[in-house]
Structures are given as structure tokens and as C-alpha cells.
Amino acid sequence: MAAAMLSRPVYPGLVPDMHAKHNLIVTEGEGAEAVLDLATKTSAEFFARTTILYCTAGSAAKDHETALAKLNPKHLWVLPSLPTVMFRLKGVLATADMGTRLYAAGTEPFIGSVIQEALAAGIDFKSVVTEHRGSAKRRVQCVHCKGMTENVTTNPVACSHCGINLFVRDHYSRRLGAFQGVIIDAEEPGSAPPPEEIYR
Amino acid sequence: MTTNQIRVRVAEVETVAAQIRRLKLVPIGMSGLPDFSGGAHTILSIPDGERTLRNPYSLMSSPYDTSSYEVSVLKAAESRGGSAFIHDKIREGLPITISAPVNLFPVDRRARRHILIAGGIGITPFMSIMRQLEHDDVPFELHYGMRSQERGAYWRQLRETYGHRVHIYFEDQGQTIPLKTLLDGQPLGTHVYVCGPSTMIDWVLNGARDAGWPAENVHYERFSAPPPGTSFTVELARSGKTVPVGPHQSMLEALEAAGIDAPYLCRGGACGQCETRIVSCAGAIQHNDHYLSDAEKAAGDKIMICVSRVDGSTVTLDL
Ligand SMILES: Cc1cc2nc3c(=O)[nH]c(=O)nc-3n(C[C@H](O)[C@H](O)[C@H](O)COP(=O)(O)OP(=O)(O)OC[C@H]3O[C@@H](n4cnc5c(N)ncnc54)[C@H](O)[C@@H]3O)c2cc1C
Ligand code: FES
Numbered sequence: 001m002a003a004a005m006l007s008r009p010v011y012p013g014l015v016p017d018m019h020a021k022h023n024l025i026v027t028e029g030e031g032a033e034a035v036l037d038l039a040t041k042t043s044a045e046f047f048a049r050t051t052i053l054y055c056t057a058g059s060a061a062k063d064h065e066t067a068l069a070k071l072n073p074k075h076l077w078v079l080p081s082l083p084t085v086m087f088r089l090k091g092v093l094a095t096a097d098m099g100t101r102l103y104a105a106g107t108e109p110f111i112g113s114v115i116q117e118a119l120a121a122g123i124d125f126k127s128v129v130t131e132h133r134g135s136a137k138r139r140v141q142c143v144h145c146k147g148m149t150e151n152v153t154t155n156p157v158a159c160s161h162c163g164i165n166l167f168v169r170d171h172y173s174r175r176l177g178a179f180q181g182v183i184i185d186a187e188e189p190g191s192a193p194p195p196e197e198i199y200r
Numbered sequence: 201m202t203t204n205q206i207r208v209r210v211a212e213v214e215t216v217a218a219q220i221r222r223l224k225l226v227p228i229g230m231s232g233l234p235d236f237s238g239g240a241h242t243i244l245s246i247p248d249g250e251r252t253l254r255n256p257y258s259l260m261s262s263p264y265d266t267s268s269y270e271v272s273v274l275k276a277a278e279s280r281g282g283s284a285f286i287h288d289k290i291r292e293g294l295p296i297t298i299s300a301p302v303n304l305f306p307v308d309r310r311a312r313r314h315i316l317i318a319g320g321i322g323i324t325p326f327m328s329i330m331r332q333l334e335h336d337d338v339p340f341e342l343h344y345g346m347r348s349q350e351r352g353a354y355w356r357q358l359r360e361t362y363g364h365r366v367h368i369y370f371e372d373q374g375q376t377i378p379l380k381t382l383l384d385g386q387p388l389g390t391h392v393y394v395c396g397p398s399t400m401i402d403w404v405l406n407g408a409r410d411a412g413w414p415a416e417n418v419h420y421e422r423f424s425a426p427p428p429g430t431s432f433t434v435e436l437a438r439s440g441k442t443v444p445v446g447p448h449q450s451m452l453e454a455l456e457a458a459g460i461d462a463p464y465l466c467r468g469g470a471c472g473q474c475e476t477r478i479v480s481c482a483g484a485i486q487h488n489d490h491y492l493s494d495a496e497k498a499a500g501d502k503i504m505i506c507v508s509r510v511d512g513s514t515v516t517l518d519l
Contacts, residue, residue, distance in 0.1 A: 020412040098386040099412030122312045122389020127414030 021099030028055035031106030032064030112177025154195035238329035239305035260327035312389030319396020469507035483512010
């Protein structure tokens with residue numbers, strides 16, 4: 001799947017599409033602040049046709065659900081974890097139609113998971129409106145054992161499955177929603193430089 | 201570019217509707233023609249006295265049979281020569297030159313479902329597209345509008361082949377494509393495609409936008425040739441050559457007539473292949489393409505030489 005391997009994605013920011021008949025906003029933690037900023041660029045009618053799925057488990061969650069409720073969305077679902085949000089998202093997308101626009105705001109792995117669900121539902125990733133908020137942590141797939149390591153903030157990082165030291169590349173797979181990690185000390189095991197915290 | 205040219209012989213000529221002719225083209229000196237996918241077109245080189253006209257025509261035959269190609273040509277009301285030549289002068293047995301196929305109107309293979317909208321001669325790319333969708337067993341429906349029974353091509357045959365998936369609309373009987381109903385409530389993963397008169401394409405593009413569809417799922421191909429203009433001169437900054445362009449001639453054609461090979465693919469202002477940098481311009485640029493953004497057009501430092509021209513005396517190109 002060469003086409004799925006792409007370099008660093010860009011997240012241009014939430015901009016309202018006023019033509020859509022329904023909006024579906026999926027957000028976590030500090031991503032809620034991007035939704036509150038979006039509210040300053042649009043009208044109450046926009047939120048009257050909007051469903052918000054909010055994951056409280058995201059980075060640095062404050063009491064954003066109260067602020068989101070004040071936007072008077074058509075529906076607001078507050079969910080405790082990434083899997084519960086993705087399960088609900090799958091259900092909503094199963095009955096959504098072409099007049100629906102999908103928005104995602106949060107950390108990169110969170111947006112990656114939303115895009116994966118979008119692709120599975122037949123949505124072109126280019127029509128998903130995204131904004132990166134919160135930590136710069138990454139989801140990394142070890143190219144050797146294929147295991148996923150979550151919440152990666154350092155480079156290099158030890159694979160949480162097979163333990164080898166991985167160099168985190170800017171190479172991103174949309175299909176997997178993850179960056180690629182490649183062994184860094186193959187020649188001389190143990191020679192890896194100390195992990196540097198760069199994806200805060 | 202004049203590489204990738206293929207010699208073919210016109211094996212069949214048939215009038216399939218008022219002002220519409222089907223040509224069957226078979227290869228000369230080779231057993232088969234290059235592969236193509238549904239929606240592709242080829243460029244026919246049409247000899248016209250001193251000059252050669254090169255017009256794009258969609259391939260309407262099956263992508264699974266490359267022993268021949270078929271195209272259908274509408275005689276344009278104000279033909280500059282191309283479609284009129286095909287109607288009045290082309291006979292069975294005549295050798296002609298075509299380009300290897302190019303596809304600027306492919307179907308999105310990730311789609312769950314395809315809605316095809318055709319107007320008049322705009323049916324041609326869908327003829328090969330439907331073969332492909334049928335072969336791949338992907339759901340589709342065709343909505344095909346035409347002026348009248350006599351002026352529409354292939355509608356009987358399409359009904360027979362594809363049954364309830366084909367919806368025909370005769371304008372003279374007051375029938376119109378129910379666009380809004382078609383677009384509302386379609387499941388995610390549906391793509392819509394339109395080919396036909398420019399006004400129809402705009403109608404579908406606006407309709408899809410108003411129905412809340414994302415642009416990624418809306419596809420179109422315009423057949424329109426640009427309007428004529430006035431004569432001007434092209435100066436080539438690199439070679440120092442000067443080439444006159446006539447009112448009914450494109451810059452690309454003028455360069456070709458002067459023996460200069462410039463790149464092209466669609467010759468319809470859609471693909472971007474012929475994009476050329478403007479060094480200086482004495483006159484107003486008339487952008488007739490569908491490729492450059494409005495901002496790029498306003499900047500005035502690039503031009504698509506297959507369709508755009510200059511209203512003025514001279515343009516200097518980076519060629
Ligand atoms: C991708 C594509 C697919 C097409 N498929 C089909 C098809 O399947 N069937 C069909 O009938 N038609 C098709 N067309 C339209 C076709 O190519 C011709 O435009 C059409 O036949 C008009 O014929 P004509 O006799 O007016 O052409 P001509 O008289 O030969 O003139 C048209 C061409 O001349 C040039 N030209 C003419 N006037 C000017 C001017 N003033 N300034 C600059 N350039 C000028 C342009 O290059 C233009 O393409 C297609 C067009 C495109 C772009
Ligand atoms: S050749 Fe395609 S835009 Fe000019």
C-alpha cells in the first residue's frame with residue numbers, strides 16, 4: 001500500500017463548512033478549545049445541526065464538556081475513552097449521509113483514529129476538517145514486530161512490544177494512523193543515543 | 201507532444217443519432233492498442249489542409265477489449281473544422297493518427313457507489329466507465345438527459361444492457377434529472393460524476409455543494425472548446441523565435457505549426473500539462489482553462505497554452 005505511506009500530515013485547523021446538512025465533531029481534551037474557537041467563526045444554526053463526540057480522557061482535560069454543552073449542539077456525547085468514542089463514531093457514521101461533514105480536533109493519534117474510522121466509512125480523508133491541539137505525542141508502529149506503541153514523546157523510543165530501540169520517522173501511514181519506527185542500533189545493539197523528549 | 205502517437209485505421213463509421221457519428225479505430229501494424237481505464241480519452245489528429253487539428257475524444261468502447269477503440273463525435277454547430285471533418289470527410293479505411301490514451305476523468309476506486317450524470321454527447325466517457333463498474337461489480341446508476349429521442353445516442357442500448365440502473369430524460373418531453381432528490385440522503389462513500397454542457401456541469405457542481413457534499417466526491421469533465429479571439433504574436437524567450445497566432449488557433453497549435461514541440465495531455469485546459477511561464481505580456485490574458493486557481497489567474501505569470509490566449513499584441517513565454 002504505497003499510497004497509504006505519506007510523510008508528515010498537516011492539520012489546517014477547524015473552519016466551518018456552511019453547506020453541510022449535518023456536522024459531526026469528534027474531539028478530545030484540549031481539542032475542545034478548538035471547537036470553542038470554531039464557535040466564534042460560525043453561528044448557532046451551525047451547532048443546531050451538529051453532533052459532538054467528546055472524549056474526556058484526552059490530554060489535560062478540564063471541564064470542557066460544560067463549555068461544549070453551552071454551544072447547544074444537536075447532540076453532545078461525553079465519553080470516557082478513545083475506544084468508546086470510536087465505537088460511537090462508527091455507529092454514527094454507519095447511518096450518516098453525503099451531506100455530513102466530519103471534524104476532528106485533538107492530538108495526532110486521536111485525529112489518526114478518527115481518520116481511520118472515516119476511511120472505513122468511505123469518507124475521503126481530504127474532506128475531514130482537522131485541528132491539532134494538545135500534546136505532540138505520537139502513535140508509533142514498530143516496522144519489525146508491527147506492534148503499536150502509544151503516547152510516544154521521545155525519539156528514540158523502546159518498542160512496547162519487542163523492546164528494540166526505534167528511531168521515529170516522519171513517515172506516516174494514514175491506514176494505520178501511526179508513524180513508522182525503525183531499529184536505530186541494529187549494527188551495535190545498545191549503541192542508541194539517549195531518548196530525547198521531542199514530541200511533547 | 202508528438203511522441204506516443206499511434207497509427208490506426210477507421211474500420212467502421214456509423215451515424216448513431218442526429219449529428220453524432222461513431223468511429224471504430226483498429227491498429228495498423230500492431231495487434232492491439234494500449235490499455236486504458238474507463239473515462240479516458242485519446243487525441244485524434246485531423247488533417248485539415250496545411251494544418252493539423254488535434255481534438256480530444258473520450259473512449260467509449262470497453263476497457264477490456266483493446267483490439268479496437270471507439271469514439272463518438274458530435275458535429276459542433278460552429279465547428280472550426282475538427283468535428284466537421286470527422287462528419288463530412290472521414291470514410292471507412294482512412295488511416296489517422298491518435299495519441300496514447302490519457303485519463304483525466306477516472307472513477308474513484310475507493311467509492312462504494314457511483315452516480316453518473318450525462319448530458320447529450322457527455323455520455324461518451326460513461327460508456328467505458330460503466331463497462332468497468334459492471335466488471336468490478338460496483339453499484340452505479342446513470343442519469344442521462346438529451347434534447348430528444350432522435351438527438352440522443354445509445355440510450356436504447358444502455359437501457360437494454362444495464363436495465364433499471366439507467367434513467368433517461370428527454371428534454372422535449374419536459375423530463376428533467378431530479379438532481380436534488382438524487383443527491384440528498386446518499387450514503388457515505390457515494391461519488392457523483394458529470395459530463396455534458398458547461399451549464400449542466402455547473403448545475404451539478406452547485407447542486408452537490410448545496411446538498412452538503414464534499415468536493416472530493418464530485419467529479420466532472422468539460423468538453424468545451426475555448427471561444428475564438430484576435431490575432432497576436434508569441435515570442436519564445438529561450439529560442440528567440442516569434443510565432444503568429446490566428447483568431448481561431450490556440451497558442452499550442454501555432455507552436456506546433458511552427459515545428460515546436462510543446463507538452464500537452466488533454467488540450468482542454470484541464471490537466472495542467474501545458475502550463476507555461478509568462479515572461480512578459482503586452483495585452484490582457486484570457487484564461488480559458490479549468491486548472492489554474494483564481495489567484496494564479498490573477499497573478500498573470502502562468503498560462504495554459506492549449507486554451508488560453510492574449511487580447512493584445514505580444515506575449516513572451518519561457519520556452
Ligand atoms: C477531455 C475531452 C473529451 C472530449 N470528448 C468528446 C467526445 O467524446 N465526443 C465529442 O463529440 N466531443 C468531445 N470533446 C470535444 C472535442 O474535443 C471538440 O472540442 C469538439 O468536437 C468541438 O469540435 P470542433 O469541430 O469545434 O473542433 P475544432 O473546430 O477542431 O476546434 C476545437 C479545438 O480547437 C482549438 N480552438 C478552437 N478555437 C480556438 C480559439 N479561438 N482559441 C484557441 N483555441 C481554439 C481548441 O484546441 C479546441 O480544442 C472532448 C473534449 C475534451 C476536452
Ligand atoms: S494540455 Fe491539458 S491543460 Fe493544456
